[in-house]
Amino acid sequence: MASPLRLLRQLPVEARPTWAEISLPQVLKNFQAIQRRVGNDCEVMAVVKANAYGHGAVAVSRYLALHGARWFGVATLEEAVELRRVGIRANVVMLGTFFPPQAKSAIEHRIQVTVSSIQHLNALNRASSRKAPAVVHLKFDTGMGRMGFSCEEAEGLARRWARGGWKHLVLQGLCSHLASAEDLECVQNRMQSTKFQRVRAAFETVGIDPPVRHLANSAGGAFHPSLRQDLVRAGIALYGYEPRIEKFRPMGTGPALSLRTRVLHIRPVPRNTWLGYQGTFVTRRRSVVVTLPIGYADGFNRRFSFSNRAPCRTENVQSRPMRAIIRGELAPVIGRVSMDLIFLDVTDVKGVRVGDEVILLGCSGSLAITAADWAAYLGTIPYEVLCGIGSRVYRVYKE
Ligand SMILES: *Cc1c(COP(=O)(O)O)cnc(C)c1O
Numbered sequence: 001m002a003s004p005l006r007l008l009r010q011l012p013v014e015a016r017p018t019w020a021e022i023s024l025p026q027v028l029k030n031f032q033a034i035q036r037r038v039g040n041d042c043e044v045m046a047v048v049k050a051n052a053y054g055h056g057a058v059a060v061s062r063y064l065a066l067h068g069a070r071w072f073g074v075a076t077l078e079e080a081v082e083l084r085r086v087g088i089r090a091n092v093v094m095l096g097t098f099f100p101p102q103a104k105s106a107i108e109h110r111i112q113v114t115v116s117s118i119q120h121l122n123a124l125n126r127a128s129s130r131k132a133p134a135v136v137h138l139k140f141d142t143g144m145g146r147m148g149f150s151c152e153e154a155e156g157l158a159r160r161w162a163r164g165g166w167k168h169l170v171l172q173g174l175c176s177h178l179a180s181a182e183d184l185e186c187v188q189n190r191m192q193s194t195k196f197q198r199v200r201a202a203f204e205t206v207g208i209d210p211p212v213r214h215l216a217n218s219a220g221g222a223f224h225p226s227l228r229q230d231l232v233r234a235g236i237a238l239y240g241y242e243p244r245i246e247k248f249r250p251m252g253t254g255p256a257l258s259l260r261t262r263v264l265h266i267r268p269v270p271r272n273t274w275l276g277y278q279g280t281f282v283t284r285r286r287s288v289v290v291t292l293p294i295g296y297a298d299g300f301n302r303r304f305s306f307s308n309r310a311p312c313r314t315e316n317v318q319s320r321p322m323r324a325i326i327r328g329e330l331a332p333v334i335g336r337v338s339m340d341l342i343f344l345d346v347t348d349v350k351g352v353r354v355g356d357e358v359i360l361l362g363c364s365g366s367l368a369i370t371a372a373d374w375a376a377y378l379g380t381i382p383y384e385v386l387c388g389i390g391s392r393v394y395r396v397y398k399e
Pocket of ligand 1: 095096177235237
């Protein structure tokens with residue numbers, strides 16, 4: 001793998017040719033599209049947790065920072081520190097997990113911490129000094145039910161803060177998280193909004209007005225103007241999978257990542273050939289089958305395993321194939337997905353050769369296979385598909 005500062009522009013010749021190609025300009029276009037949607041009074045936080053949803057947190061963050069992004073959101077301290085190590089000086093906020101032993105390191109690296117408990121405030125305060133304060137966002141549970149102070153605690157907390165209860169801490173933000181932002185009609189949005197307004201009011205009453213208030217994710221930013229507040233934390237839309245609702249014009253984002261490999265092996269086989277583990281696929285005709293160097297260890301989910309042998313004794317096989325693009329045509333993925341290899345049936349594609357490029361996610365001409373297609377097939381969401389692209393898949397950046 002490349003050092004964090006030198007991004008791969010092309011695949012090394014000695015590499016296994018299985019790579020994710022990421023267009024940084026497309027990520028920037030998406031960032032700008034979100035910024036246009038949320039307007040000038042609201043900022044966009046680039047959420048780059050989980051290796052920027054598989055796109056590479058270092059590359060994405062550096063590129064966006066270079067083009068003016070001022071906020072980055074991560075889940076873990078390790079993710080936050082990685083951004084500092086590569087020279088990101090903008091606001092970096094840990095949205096997810098904080099544990100008290102991390103306090104010193106968070107302060108040292110000027111990582112802002114989302115805090116949900118008195119115990120964590122105390123731990124951060126103890127590790128802070130006037131010269132090196134912890135910078136925190138107080139999180140309130142307005143309805144998600146996972147993290148956050150309860151809203152009933154807001155008044156007491158605000159008063160205690162105003163009295164100097166945590167005198168070394170800097171209050172940067174008040175925040176919450178929406179549970180149902182993709183559902184325009186859901187009453188939960190209004191309930192969460194009302195509760196958040198009360199939290200804001202509790203702090204304003206005692207004269208505390210932190211720089212930013214935020215609770216919206218991509219969908220919140222796209223569809224709920226009143227929930228945008230000062231900052232929208234955009235993840236999935238940044239990577240081109242914006243949530244869609246009929247009523248709203250799309251923001252105009254597009255996928256930034258394509259997943260590619262090359263034909264490793266090609267073989268003509270007779271009719272009735274069993275292929276792969278458990279022989280879940282049997283050729284029904286003379287066929288041409290290629291083997292590709294990608295498998296479930298790379299995020300090509302094992303549930304893409306396809307069987308044409310009915311009834312098939314083995315569990316966890318599908319009755320329709322996922323497809324990939326080769327020589328500008330769609331070809332079905334057949335048989336069991338194994339850890340490092342899959343099969344593609346190219347019987348109907350002319351002229352396939354070893355070394356041909358295969359697009360597993362991405363487009364070619366008018367054909368496109370997206371993370372949303374994978375997600376629909378697998379019964380999950382594009383988030384999981386993108387995060388699931390394995391660490392041994394090279395990331396190659398196009399600028
Ligand atoms: C991951 C995350 C987001 C980003 O959500 P998207 O739906 O991907 O825009 C926003 N806020 C928090 C707290 C998160 O953990």
